Amino acid sequence: xxxxxxxxxxxxxxxxxxxxxxxxxxxxxxxxxxxxxxxxxxxxxxxxxxxxxxxxxxxxxxxxxxxxxxxxxxxxxxxxxxxxxxxxxxxxxxxxxxxxxxxxxxxxxxxxxxxxxxxxxxxxxxxxxxxxxxxxxxxxxxxxxxxxxxxxxxxxxxxxxxxxxxxxxxxxxxxxxxxxxxxxxxxxxxxxxxxxxxxxxxxxxxxxxxxxxxxxxxxxxxxxxxxxxxxxxxxxxxxxxxxxxxxxxxxxxxxxxxxxxxxxxxxxxxxxxxxxxxxxxxxxxxxxxxxxxxxxxxxxxxxxxxxxxxxxxxxxxxxxxxxxxxxxxxxxxxxxxxxxxxxxxxxxxxxxxxxxxxxxxxxxxxxxxxxxxxxxxxxxxxxxxxxxxxxxxxxxxxxxxxxxxxxxxxxxxxxxxxxxxxxxxxxxxxxxxxxxxxxxxxxxxxxxxxxxxxxxxxxxxxxxxxxxxxx
Numbered sequence: 001x002x003x004x005x006x007x008x009x010x011x012x013x014x015x016x017x018x019x020x021x022x023x024x025x026x027x028x029x030x031x032x033x034x035x036x037x038x039x040x041x042x043x044x045x046x047x048x049x050x051x052x053x054x055x056x057x058x059x060x061x062x063x064x065x066x067x068x069x070x071x072x073x074x075x076x077x078x079x080x081x082x083x084x085x086x087x088x089x090x091x092x093x094x095x096x097x098x099x100x101x102x103x104x105x106x107x108x109x110x111x112x113x114x115x116x117x118x119x120x121x122x123x124x125x126x127x128x129x130x131x132x133x134x135x136x137x138x139x140x141x142x143x144x145x146x147x148x149x150x151x152x153x154x155x156x157x158x159x160x161x162x163x164x165x166x167x168x169x170x171x172x173x174x175x176x177x178x179x180x181x182x183x184x185x186x187x188x189x190x191x192x193x194x195x196x197x198x199x200x201x202x203x204x205x206x207x208x209x210x211x212x213x214x215x216x217x218x219x220x221x222x223x224x225x226x227x228x229x230x231x232x233x234x235x236x237x238x239x240x241x242x243x244x245x246x247x248x249x250x251x252x253x254x255x256x257x258x259x260x261x262x263x264x265x266x267x268x269x270x271x272x273x274x275x276x277x278x279x280x281x282x283x284x285x286x287x288x289x290x291x292x293x294x295x296x297x298x299x300x301x302x303x304x305x306x307x308x309x310x311x312x313x314x315x316x317x318x319x320x321x322x323x324x325x326x327x328x329x330x331x332x333x334x335x336x337x338x339x340x341x342x343x344x345x346x347x348x349x350x351x352x353x354x355x356x357x358x359x360x361x362x363x364x365x366x367x368x369x370x371x372x373x374x375x376x377x378x379x380x381x382x383x384x385x386x387x388x389x390x391x392x393x394x395x396x397x398x399x400x401x402x403x404x405x406x407x408x409x410x411x412x413x414x415x416x417x418x419x420x421x422x423x424x425x426x427x428x429x430x431x432x433x434x435x436x437x438x439x440x441x442x443x444x445x446x447x448x449x450x451x452x453x454x455x456x457x458x459x460x461x462x463x464x465x466x467x468x469x470x471x
Contacts (some may be wrong), residue, residue: 023129032126032133037120039135043079049137050076056130065122068134073115076136080114080143117142154191158184158212159199165219166201174255175262178223179314185216186317220318226256227324229265229289229307236330240364242298245333249291251307251326252283259287264310267291270327272303280310291328299387303330334470336363337383338392342451347396349448350455354394357459362388362464376420383422390469391420394433394458398449400443411438411446415454421466429465433458 024032036051043049052071056064121135161184168177188197198209229251236249253263263283267276277292289307296303308325315321336358340347346369358365366388383391396414415433420426434457438450 003192017438023125027417029126030125035121036123036126036133036135039137043137046140047137048080048140048143049135050074050079051133051135053127053133055132056132060457061124061132064132065124065134068122069120069136071453072120072134072136073118074137075088076118077114079139103430114138117145141407153305154187155197155199158188158191158197161187162199162201162212162215162309163401169219169223172258172261174223174227175314178220178311181216181219181223182318183218187214188212216318217320220315220321223324224311224315225324226312227260227263227309228254228324229309230254231326231328236328237333238296238298238303238330239333240298240335240366242412244293244296244330249293249305249328249330250288250329253287253289253309259283259285261285261287263287263289264313265289265307266304266310268308270304271304271332272300273297274303274305274330286335296330296332298332301332301387303332304328305330327391331365334362334389335366336390336392336466337366337368337388338394339368340394340396340451340455342396342398342447347448347451350452353452353455353459354392354462357462358392358466360463363466380420380422380425385424388422390466391422392462392466393418393420394455396454398438398447398450398454400440400446400450406439409440409443409446411440411443411450413438413447413450413454415458417458417461419469421469428469433461 039047040051048462050072052068052073052075054064054067054071076339093101118136118138121137123133123135125131126133161180165177165180165184168174168180197212199212199215201208201210201215203210230253234246236247237245239245244274251265253265254261261283264280266280266285268279269276274293274297275295277294281289281292291305291307305328306325307328309323311321311323338354338358340350340354348367348369351367355365355367380391388464395416395418396413398411400409400411402409412435414435415429417429417433418427419429421428434454436453436457438446438448438453440446440449
């Protein structure tokens with residue numbers, strides 16, 4: 001701060017206090033003028049400077065100083081904007097036309113750093129006794145340290161992400177490369193917004209200056225578009241009870257044609273209803289990602305799950321990330337609702353034989369004895385509402401008789417096999433089945449023996465008949 005000897009005393013009363021100020025004499029006025037001229041002559045040579053002048057109102061010199069200082073600081077920043085463009089042109093490898101519209105952003109965002117090194121000179125009652133003049137200046141060496149070196153460091157950090165990403169990419173660490181490129185993109189946007197900057201990259205054994213944002217964009221998109229999920233060449237089946245029958249559903253993650261490890265994949269059920277132990281999993285070394293399902297609602301004939309790579313875990317800073325999702329369809333096993341009638345009553349004596357035959361043909365057997373529907377069409381409509389596939393009815397007509405004077409009964413039976421398609425609401429099989437003779441100590445025991453033998457023979461026929469409808 002400059003202290004000038006004054007020849008005229010000014011008394012200003014503020015509250016109960018008195019502040020003493022004095023006007024500069026001619027000699028001091030000339031010294032101030034010369035000093036300010038010297039600062040102006042040094043501007044953009046070894047300093048950057050700003051100058052501000054404010055009127056003294058109501059004798060409040062301190063308020064005038066603050067206003068003049070604000071004006072001088074603004075002038076300093078505008079001065080830097082004018083003269084440092086060539087510095088940024090050199091650093092950023094741009095022409096003046098490219099940087100003209102965008103230099104304000106850099107200066108404004110670096111203002112705090114710039115103003116840390118400023119120096120201030122106050123000149124009261126200059127250029128007249130009603131004004132205050134303030135000079136704010138910054139040594140160019142301080143500017144280089146505070147701003148230019150910082151810019152070089154930032155560009156170097158961006159360049160490092162590009163180089164590390166290239167190294168990881170060449171070593172097959174595609175997700176690590178994606179992370180590097182995303183961080184480089186984010187850093188470039190944070191520091192320079194839309195200002196194009198150049199980075200040095202080795203391509204085809206040649207050093208090249210490339211536009212940083214275009215480079216990161218192209219690399220991120222190349223990686224994200226090359227990551228795909230692939231379905232195995234097999235069907236995933238669940239039973240009528242909602243239990244997976246063959247194996248845990250899975251997809252395989254690839255980068256182009258190579259399996260990719262540690263890729264996070266999220267899952268969402270979009271058709272049917274399924275509960276997952278976890279809605280996310282990571283790919284194994286062979287690229288396999290299992291879908292860990294805890295429960296499937298067997299009402300639905302199909303359950304569909306969307307699998308999608310979660311690339312945002314590696315590129316959360318990149319706003320234009322695109323991924324390739326995959327739809328996995330799980331199929332409920334086809335169902336056969338069955339009933340056996342012996343004469344006019346439900347018969348459950350050999351249910352296991354029929355269930356085994358239905359299983360052997362690939363279907364899931366469902367026993368249904370409590371049907372209250374009056375006719376077959378009503379029954380098929382009810383089964384259709386339950387999303388079931390086929391209805392099997394086996395009728396056995398049998399009669400028993402006592403043999404002579406012995407306590408022994410004989411029964412002869414004839415079976416009839418009827419198979420209905422629930423979805424088509426029509427009969428697809430209607431034929432006479434085998435018959436057998438049975439014996440027992442009572443008429444009922446003989447009927448049961450005959451029915452069991454008949455069903456055992458019929459089961460072999462059933463397997464072949466049902467296989468024709470399992471697709």
